[in-house]
Amino acid sequence: MSEPTGDDAPTNVQAGDGWSAVIEDMEATATEYRERGWTTLELHPGDSVLINSDRRTGLDVVLPGPEFEELESLVDDRQFRHVDVFRAGGDELVYLLVIEVAPESETAVFVPAYYDPSQTAETIESIREAGTVRLFCRRLNDDTVRFVHDDPAPFLPEPVE
Template sequence: MPETTGDGANGWGRTLEAATEMTETLRADGWEVVTVRAAHVAPEPPSHGDSDRFGFVYVAQGEDADAFTAAVDRGEFDGYEVFNRRQGTDLYTLTRVTDADRRLAVLLVGAVDLSKADELVETARDRGEMYSHVQLLDGEHLGSFHHDDPAPFLPEEA
């Protein structure tokens, strides 16, 4: 899923298709795959909330929560790859986080409004790292992933 600057296609639909294809390919290769199709993704700067947590916050739907939590409890995720498609200020993103030893993958799928991400972009670039957090709508934290390079998450013009 290469990054684009708006090709007129439905970015969300194409992102979901890419996630489905990736899931099928990984499963055919013997991987267990858990997918979080976020109902909402918010760019969270450290000034938001009661902690200095920052990154993309994926709001998981109830049916994804149990499988995600079980995967996070079992896995030691040390690999990741980010696939983005940008249309205007919308960034459609698919992040694959992997535990190669256990052949376990988590796919985080969502859309971020980059017009609300300036402080997060500045923080991530300054600190040289990024996080992906997954929570429920009520704010219950389900798990987080650390990424040692923010560049794949943030288009240059963001």
């Protein structure tokens, strides 16, 4: 499935060995949060792309239905006011572990993601210029939970000078 799904959709990429490391880091970090008494949700996207389309610009991750429903119920009554982003490169991809944090309720949502920066240079520049990045967590029917962040730098590779 490496064909674009529409005129404005990026090509899907295959995650490499770095993906296993991101998942392991997510599990270890979520365990640390739970040991401190926090509510955690670890997500497992089936696909992840950096997208710039008429409908959305940002990081788009597709979730299984049950995980999406759990995420949807968590965000209904909590204010996610903080984000931690861990970024690493490998296999010519950018790997991310995004932790959406609701400090008042001690809740953390862990969103692993990846994208191919060589296929998304225009999108990266568009996000940099806008000064915000959106994280779309959605399921295949397009129901979406959206997180918006005013500092896109942690989500993007270092600018080439």
